[in-house]
Amino acid sequence: MEKLTVVKIGGKVIDDEKSLDAFLVAFSKVEGLKVLVHGGGKIASDFGKKLGIEPQMVDGRRITDQQTIDIVTMVYGGLVSKRIVSKLQAQSINAIGLTGADANIIPANKRPVKTIDFGFVGDIELEKVNGETLIQLIEMGLLPVMAPLTHDQKGNMLNTNADTIAATLASVLAKQYEVNLIYCFEQPGVLSDFEKKTVIPEILTSQVEGLKNDGTISEGMIPKIDCATMALGHGVKKVLIGSFDELEALAQGNSGTLIK
Amino acid sequence: MEKLTVVKIGGKVIDDEKSLDAFLVAFSKVEGLKVLVHGGGKIASDFGKKLGIEPQMVDGRRITDQQTIDIVTMVYGGLVSKRIVSKLQAQSINAIGLTGADANIIPANKRPVKTIDFGFVGDIELEKVNGETLIQLIEMGLLPVMAPLTHDQKGNMLNTNADTIAATLASVLAKQYEVNLIYCFEQPGVLSDFEKKTVIPEILTSQVEGLKNDGTISEGMIPKIDCATMALGHGVKKVLIGSFDELEALAQGNSGTLIK
Numbered sequence: 001m002e003k004l005t006v007v008k009i010g011g012k013v014i015d016d017e018k019s020l021d022a023f024l025v026a027f028s029k030v031e032g033l034k035v036l037v038h039g040g041g042k043i044a045s046d047f048g049k050k051l052g053i054e055p056q057m058v059d060g061r062r063i064t065d066q067q068t069i070d071i072v073t074m075v076y077g078g079l080v081s082k083r084i085v086s087k088l089q090a091q092s093i094n095a096i097g098l099t100g101a102d103a104n105i106i107p108a109n110k111r112p113v114k115t116i117d118f119g120f121v122g123d124i125e126l127e128k129v130n131g132e133t134l135i136q137l138i139e140m141g142l143l144p145v146m147a148p149l150t151h152d153q154k155g156n157m158l159n160t161n162a163d164t165i166a167a168t169l170a171s172v173l174a175k176q177y178e179v180n181l182i183y184c185f186e187q188p189g190v191l192s193d194f195e196k197k198t199v200i201p202e203i204l205t206s207q208v209e210g211l212k213n214d215g216t217i218s219e220g221m222i223p224k225i226d227c228a229t230m231a232l233g234h235g236v237k238k239v240l241i242g243s244f245d246e247l248e249a250l251a252q253g254n255s256g257t258l259i260k
Numbered sequence: 261m262e263k264l265t266v267v268k269i270g271g272k273v274i275d276d277e278k279s280l281d282a283f284l285v286a287f288s289k290v291e292g293l294k295v296l297v298h299g300g301g302k303i304a305s306d307f308g309k310k311l312g313i314e315p316q317m318v319d320g321r322r323i324t325d326q327q328t329i330d331i332v333t334m335v336y337g338g339l340v341s342k343r344i345v346s347k348l349q350a351q352s353i354n355a356i357g358l359t360g361a362d363a364n365i366i367p368a369n370k371r372p373v374k375t376i377d378f379g380f381v382g383d384i385e386l387e388k389v390n391g392e393t394l395i396q397l398i399e400m401g402l403l404p405v406m407a408p409l410t411h412d413q414k415g416n417m418l419n420t421n422a423d424t425i426a427a428t429l430a431s432v433l434a435k436q437y438e439v440n441l442i443y444c445f446e447q448p449g450v451l452s453d454f455e456k457k458t459v460i461p462e463i464l465t466s467q468v469e470g471l472k473n474d475g476t477i478s479e480g481m482i483p484k485i486d487c488a489t490m491a492l493g494h495g496v497k498k499v500l501i502g503s504f505d506e507l508e509a510l511a512q513g514n515s516g517t518l519i520k
Contacts, residue, residue, distance in 0.1 A: 047334075051310050070339055074307075077357075078338020079330055082409070082417050086361045090415035096362045097337075101346045103356045103402055133400070140396055142363055149342070155350035157342050 003032035004138070004177035005251060008166035009184045010039025013244040014080055021087065023184070026247040028091050033138055033177060035169055036095075037146045038084060039162035044075040058116050064159045069120035073099075073157045076147040084145050096142045100150035101157060103133045106165065108150035108158050122150035122158025124168050126234070131172030138173075167227035171234035179236045182251060183224055184244035189257035190225070192216060199242075202258045205229050228259040263292035264398070264437035265511060268426035269444045270299025273504040274340055281347065283444075286507040288351050293398055293437060295429055296355075297406045298344060299422035304335040318376050324419045329380035333359075333417045336407040344405050356402045360410035361417060363393045366425065368410035368418050382410035382418025384428050386494070391432030398433075427487035431494035439496045442511060443484055444504035449517035450485070452476055459502075462518045465489050488519040 007027060013019045027036065045055055048071050056063035064072065081097035088095035100106025100122070106129055108122030137144055146169065148162035163183065170181040189199035203211065208225055211217040217225050228239035242249075242256020249255035267287060273279045287296065305315055308331045316323035324332065341357035348355035360366025360382070366389055368382030397404055406429065408422035423443065430441040449459035463471065468485055471477040477485050488499035502509075502516020509515035 047311075050312075051307075073342050074334035074338040076338070077342050078334040078336070082333050082337050082359055082361055085359075086411045086417050087415045089361055089364055089411055089413060094364055096358070098356070098362075099342055099345075101342055101349055101357070104349055104354055107349075136400055140393070151342075151346045151349055153349055155347045157346050 001176075001178040003180070004034065004173055005030055005032060005180045005182060006035045006037065006166055006170040006173065007182045007184060007247070008037040008039070008162055009244055010162055011041060011186055013184065014038060014041030015043060019244070020084070023244050023247065024084070024087050024091065028088070028093055029248055030251045035134075035138070035144045035146065035173070036084065037148070037162055037166040037169065038076070038080055039148055040072065040076045040080060043080065044072050047071055047075055056119075061116060061118065063117070064119040064121050066120070069157055069159060072159050073149060077149050077157075081145060081147045088143065088145070094142050095145050096137065097145045097147070099147045099157070100160065100165070103130065103137070104153075105130050105134055106150045106160070106168065107153050108160060110152045110156065110158060120156060120158050122152065122160040124150065124160065124164060126168060126171060129168055129172050131169075131175060134169065134173065135176050161223065163224050163227045167231040170231045170236045174231075174235035174237075180251070181228070181231050181236050181239045182247070183228070183239070183241045184247060184250070185241070187243060188246065188255065189242045190217065190221060200257050202260070204260060205232055225259065232260065261436075261438040263440070264294065264433055265290055265292060265440045265442060266295045266297065266426055266430040266433065267442045267444060267507070268297040268299070268422055269504055270422055271301060271446055273444065274298060274301030275303060279504070280344070283504050283507065284344070284347050284351065288348070288353055289508055290511045295394075295398070295404045295406065295433070296344065297408070297422055297426040297429065298336070298340055299408055300332065300336045300340060303340065304332050307331055307335055316379075321376060321378065323377070324379040324381050326380070329417055329419060332419050333409060337409050337417075341405060341407045348403065348405070354402050355405050356397065357405045357407070359407045359417070360420065360425070363390065363397070364413075365390050365394055366410040366420070366428065367413050368420060370412045370416065370418060380416060380418050382412065382420040384410065384420060384424060386428060386431060389428055389432050391429075391435060394429065394433065395436050421483065423484050423487045427491040430491045430496045434491075434495035434497075440511070441488070441491050441496050441499045442507070443488070443499070443501045444507060444510070445501070447503060448506065448515065449502045450477065450481060460517050462520070464520060465492055485519070492520065
């Protein structure tokens with residue numbers, strides 16, 4: 001099986017152009033087939049604020065109303081996507097910027113209203129994802145750059161977590177390729193000591209529950225680890241979590257946390 | 261040769277959601293393979309204004325500075341593109357929203373500075389356009405939705421006239437398909453009498469020079485007709501110009517102005 005690496009980036013690396021440039025040079029050096037999934041960074045909320053749209057929160061959870069989904073579609077699906085694509089093209093990498101609506105790659109369900117109406121937020125059903133289409137694009141020699149957006153097949157764009165999109169695409173691509181999934185963020189890996197930045201080099205999926213219970217895996221790390229576990233359950237070979245500054249070492253297994 | 265229709269829309273049909281919905285229903289009924297090219301409408305300048313970015317003009321010509329190309333990339337490449345794609349997907353049409361940077365379909369040259377620095381504006385060289393890639397996507401069963409954006413292969417997005425993009429794509433697709441190019445706008449066709457809305461049913465390319473000289477073809481119509489002439493010169497079979505309200509009749513040759 002041919003090797004393919006799904007790399008997810010988010011946060012500072014997207015907001016800061018110099019960090020993005022450095023990251024994309026490192027990304028171009030990762031061997032084999034690749035897919036890049038990007039989050040949105042702060043740019044979307046910055047634009048929202050400039051346009052006088054305040055982030056809507058209910059019980060500490062962000063709500064995606066019509067104005068917000070429009071902003072997010074513009075910023076993630078337009079500005080960030082095409083910024084990355086044009087920079088990769090400048091390195092002669094044949095990138096194509098897509099959302100889950102394009103080529104119907106990721107149809108999703110608008111999250112049902114229970115106690116909170118999250119608005120235009122999409123939940124994915126793995127078996128409905130069009131992995132075949134994505135594989136066809138990759139086999140054409142294209143490098144998909146995926147924005148964290150899906151659609152409801154009724155004409156609405158939906159906001160979907162980028163970590164989830166990365167795990168989902170890694171899972172469907174694992175049918176065709178030997179897939180590694182790399183989550184890049186601000187920290188050097190999953191930390192056993194946040195102050196000393198002590199990285200846990202390896203976590204077995206069987207250890208995850210215990211590490212959640214003792215608080216080692218907490219807050220923002222929980223959904224990432226759950227995504228990792230889901231991807232491994234669908235045939236993804238390795239999941240690596242580490243710093244976007246260390247992508248090459250991460251890809252070689254010489255940095256960050258390996259989940260297996 | 262299989263038939264393919266390139267349809268270009270711009271102006272009011274993009275700004276007004278009801279017009280867009282009606283147009284897309286009509287578009288879905290046009291038979292054969294299709295490519296849709298969209299302009300930006302007023303949305304980009306509206307967003308620019310809300311963000312406090314005033315349109316930059318020199319000698320009545322719009323200048324695309326860094327802020328403006330970012331806005332245009334967001335609005336055309338993000339909001340408008342994905343709005344159209346998600347609406348077509350809702351009709352089970354497998355649309356894919358692209359800019360000229362995606363899959364390197366339209367590399368362009370940043371316009372050289374002579375008397376005016378137009379900023380991030382891209383001029384296309386037809387022989388550099390990757391028609392083969394576009395054909396591969398179409399042969400996969402996808403319907404390309406093209407935003408009026410190109411790139412300079414140096415990491416910059418460029419603003420390029422949507423009429424030119426439509427004529428360019430029609431020209432490269434004419435190598436593979438029997439191509440009709442349809443320009444949809446607010447008027448029912450090329451008019452001999454603007455007050456009475458008298459449509460000229462047919463214009464031969466040999467008549468264009470005369471019609472420019474007597475003022476029948478003037479202002480905004482000149483670049484459209486020049487694009488039509490260019491496309492016909494590259495093997496496009498017919499060019500039709502008419503109202504976006506009349507797409508079906510236009511596609512059947514029962515409305516608008518036929519250029520041949």
